[in-house]
Amino acid sequence: MIQPRLSLKRNSEVSRTDPEPTSEASKEPAVESSAPEERDRARPAQTGPGHRVSVSDLHAYYGATEAVKGVSIDFPPREVTAIIGPSGCGKSTMVRCINRMHEEIPHARAEGRIMLDDNDLYAHGVDVTSVRRLIGMVFQKPNPFPTMSIFDNVASGLRLTGNRGDNLRERVHRSLRAVGLWGEVKNRLDSPGVGLSGGQQQRLCIARTIAVEPEVILMDEPCSALDPVATLKVEELIDELKEQYTIVIVTHNMQQAARVADSTVFMLDGHLIEHAPTKELFTNPKDERTERYVTGKFG
Amino acid sequence: MSATIESPNPPPKLFTTSARRKRVNRSMEVLSTLAAGLAVAVLVIVVGSVVIKGVSALNLDFLTETPAPFGAPGGGIANSIVGTFLLVAIASVIAVPIGLLIGIHASEFARPRVSNAVRFALDILSGVPTIVTGVFIFGLLVAGHVQSGYAGSVALAIIMLPIVARSAQEVLRLVPNSLREAAVALGVARWRMVLRVVLPTAAGGLITGAVLGVARVAGETAPLLLTSSIASNAVSWNPTQALSSIPVTIFTLSESPAPADHARGWAAALVLIVGVLALSVFARSLHERSRRRLRG
Secondary structure, three states, rough: HHHHHHHOHHHHHHHOOHHHHHHHHHHHHHHHOOOOOOOOOOOOOOOOOOEEEEEEEEEEEEOOOOEEEEOOOOOOOOOOOEOOOOOOHHHHHHHHOOOOOOOOOOOEEEEEEEEEOOOOOOEEEEEHHHHHEEEEEEEEOOOOOHHHHOHHHHHHHHHOOOOOOOOOHHHHHHHHHHOOHHHHHHOOOOOEHOOOOOHHHHHHHHHHHHHHOOEEEEEOOOOOOOHHHHHHHHHHHHHOOOOOOEEEEEEHHHHHHHHHHHHHHHHEEEEEEEEHHHHHHHHHHOOOOHHHHOOOOOO | OOOOOOOOOOOOOOOOOOOOHHHHHHHHHHHHHHHHHHHHHHHHHHHHHHHHHHHOOOHHHHHHEEOOOOOOEEEOOOOHHHHHHHHHHHHHHHHHHHHHHHHHHHHOOHHHHHHHHHHHHHHHHHOOHHHHHHHHHHHHHHHHOOOOOOHHHHHHHHHHHHHHHHHHHHHHHHOOOHHHHHHHHHOOOOHHHHHHHHHHHHHHHHHHHHHHHHHHHHOHHHHHHHHOOOOOOOOOOOOOOOOOOOHHHHHHHHHOHHHHHHHHHHHHHHHHHHHHHHHHHHHHHHHHHHHHHHOO
16 A cells, blocks of 8 residues: 555645645744744745655664664754764664665664655565655765766666656756756766766766655765865755755764754764754753764764 | 873984895895796796797698698698687687676675675685596586587586686676665666666676686686597587687697697697787776776
């Protein structure tokens, strides 16, 4: 029952039967008001309520080692949620559980429940590829396919999932425009993707991710291999993308979390310590450990 | 910067290299350079002597004509060239697809434990003396029947298989995991990820491995002596009969009492060595290209 809905659900068709998104939509303004005011960019009218990811009591293991120890988080639709914490605190692992990439690692497994709206991503019989089509991921190091041209890289997700459609070219161009790469590469779409600079490669990878039109985008330290100028571009892009996507970003860089995130999660040693609107978490943390971390006293 | 626990701050001390250390260093450098030089020298001597002794008997007729009757002048090794080509081609048709599949399975699909076991088995297989492989195939396909090109090819394929499979395994491991993750995270099915992302990325290296396997078995003699050596002197394209081959021909010519045959043996060796060297160089250049691509 669940599987076809999981593999069919698309942004445009979501308005219909689900009771949940409507209730989420009514909740949204409350979250909104506590978001940092420096977001002066006006949001366009949204076409739908977006999609919510709810993690409850997630435990993730590498063999016998427990890396995530019972985390529950709600990622509100069309917001950027940043996850910060010292190395090894389980933030990447937690995020990789959301699109079921965690289980790709030998001996790794996850327990708990992760819902995309009212679909259980870990329900029996769910095709993992359908989960990953709905929940895209951008990695730490830009990883364009070395044998493919710029165009083919962006088209790869569509072609290799058998969704190429008739308007492949148009969708590729649109994705490249969306990441602000169009002007830089429109005259060399056939040259290799790996010939671009690091920052351009990362934006190419983001274009590749959004070309398959996911609902949620996970970013695992997407700027840690980039210089400050390229980082700024990617951050601006994140700001634009959240108009359409629910975004989760893992970052080591607290300034980055402060710049891009509506709310921020602090994790420590596999536990969620605090989840609050970004400004609040950085200026007025409730937990003493959060305070010590954001003020640089450890980690 | 040299803030040690000791106080007061001791003056920084610099050492001069002792004469003994310099001597040891120098002599090790010389020794390792000599060893490297020796390896190159052996290659140069082998190739050089084959060229010097073989080039006199080498001419176009030698490549295009069949062997002359014993004692008669002229003649060539066309039958052996064709035979080696056929034997190696059939062996490749058997061993390359199977070897690639083994490598792909071990690197992309098998659990680490299985893939280690496969690697171990392949290493043992590649350590089996080729004469043993020859005897095995002799017992399996030749005893009770007749020698045939097919029997020889199967023996060569068994020798080739671990080379192709192991090199495929190694080359696929060079493909960065980040590419697999990128594809899988797009919702691409695993087999399609392997087919469309991993294999194209590793293509150069995979071809190199196959070509090196070909080069390796092209010179095999022992298994062919048992399985495909009693051949006619005519050019034959029929692998159901025994086919002549360059290595076996070299062996036979070297056993001959006629000095002219020795010269022919050297010339045949030159043909073989040039062929194998050309293949290896071709394979290396492909490999270099693919490595450059992997580095990005």
